[in-house]
Amino acid sequence: MNLEEKAKKHIWNLRKLVNNSNLSTDEIILKQYNFEFNTVYEKGSVKVLVYFGKKGIKTILQGDEKSDLYKKVKNIISDELMLELVDPELKEPEEYIGTDECGKGDFFGPLVVAAVFVNAHTKKDLLKIGVKDSKDLSDYQINFLAKEIKKIIADNFTVVSINPKKYNEVYKLFGNLNSLLNWAHSKALSNLFDKIDCKTVITDKFSNKDLDISSLSKHSDVEFIQETKAEKYVGVAAASIIARESFLDWFENKERTGLNLPKGSSTDTEVFAKKLLNRIDKDKLNELAKLHFKTYKKIKSNR
Numbered sequence: 001m002n003l004e005e006k007a008k009k010h011i012w013n014l015r016k017l018v019n020n021s022n023l024s025t026d027e028i029i030l031k032q033y034n035f036e037f038n039t040v041y042e043k044g045s046v047k048v049l050v051y052f053g054k055k056g057i058k059t060i061l062q063g064d065e066k067s068d069l070y071k072k073v074k075n076i077i078s079d080e081l082m083l084e085l086v087d088p089e090l091k092e093p094e095e096y097i098g099t100d101e102c103g104k105g106d107f108f109g110p111l112v113v114a115a116v117f118v119n120a121h122t123k124k125d126l127l128k129i130g131v132k133d134s135k136d137l138s139d140y141q142i143n144f145l146a147k148e149i150k151k152i153i154a155d156n157f158t159v160v161s162i163n164p165k166k167y168n169e170v171y172k173l174f175g176n177l178n179s180l181l182n183w184a185h186s187k188a189l190s191n192l193f194d195k196i197d198c199k200t201v202i203t204d205k206f207s208n209k210d211l212d213i214s215s216l217s218k219h220s221d222v223e224f225i226q227e228t229k230a231e232k233y234v235g236v237a238a239a240s241i242i243a244r245e246s247f248l249d250w251f252e253n254k255e256r257t258g259l260n261l262p263k264g265s266s267t268d269t270e271v272f273a274k275k276l277l278n279r280i281d282k283d284k285l286n287e288l289a290k291l292h293f294k295t296y297k298k299i300k301s302n303r
Contacts (some may be wrong), residue, residue: 025037182214265295
C-alpha cells in the first residue's frame with residue numbers, strides 16, 4: 001500500500017468517526033497532494049485534510065479554532081491524528097538523548113530547548129502514539145502528544161526555556177544565535193546527565209561547531225551526533241514536541257492577560273510589532289521579543 005492509498009484509508013476512517021458522532025460531512029475529494037472533506041453544522045464548517053508526500057501522511061484541520069464545531073471535530077479525531085512515522089531503514093541507537101529547540105525564528109516569545117532520553121521500550125511506545133517532528137503537527141496535536149510523551153518517559157527529560165528578557169541579555173554576551181543555541185543545548189543536556197547515564201546524544205544540527213558540553217572530560221566517553229533533520233529520530237522528535245509545548249504555553253499565558261501575540265517573523269508580525277511599540281516602551285518590548293531580530297530594527301527605524 002503506497003502513501004496515497006494509506007492517506008485514502010486514513011481519511012475514510014476519520015470521516016466515519018465524524019459521521020458516527022452525528023455530524024454531517026460531504027464527500028471526500030482527492031486533490032493533487034491530499035484528500036479532504038468538510039464537516040458542516042448549523043452555520044459553521046470545518047475542513048479535514050490528509051496530505052501525503054515525501055514527509056509521510058499529515059492530518060490538518062482548517063476552520064475557526066475557537067468555534068465549538070472545530071473543538072468537537074478535533075476531539076473526535078484526536079486518537080486518529082497519527083502520522084506516517086519513521087523511515088524503516090533508519091537505524092537508531094538502542095538508547096540515547098535527543099535534543100531540539102523551538103522559537104529561534106520567532107520574534108516574540110522564548111527560545112526553548114528540550115532534551116529527552118529514550119530507550120528501546122520508550123521508543124516503541126512513542127512511535128505508537130504518533131510522535132513526529134513538531135513542525136508537522138498542529139498546536140492541538142502538540143499539546144496532546146506532549147502530555148502522552150511525559151507519561152511514557154516519566155522524568156527523563158529536561159527543558160531550558162529562555163524568556164525574551166533573559167534571551168536579550170544572554171544574546172549580548174554571546175553575540176550570535178548559534179553560540180546561544182550551543183549554550184542552551186549544552187545546558188539541557190547537562191541537566192539531564194545529572195539524572196541519567198547515557199553514552200549517545202543526537203542533536204538537530206544548527207552549526208558546524210561541536211556542542212560545548214562535548215569537550216568536558218567527564219563526557220569523554222559520550223558520542224555526540226549532530227545531524228540535519230534529526231527529527232527523524234524519535235527521541236529528537238519527542239524533544240521537539242516538548243520544546244514546542246513549552247513555547248506555546250508562554251503564548252497562552254500572555255493571551256490570558258489580554259496580549260495575543262503572533263508567532264513567526266513575517267510581515268504580519270512586523271505590522272503587529274510596530275503597532276505594539278506605539279503603545280509600550282522598549283523596556284516592555286524587551287520582555288516580549290527578541291530585539292536582535294531585523295523586525296525590531298525595522299519598526300524602530302520607521303517610528
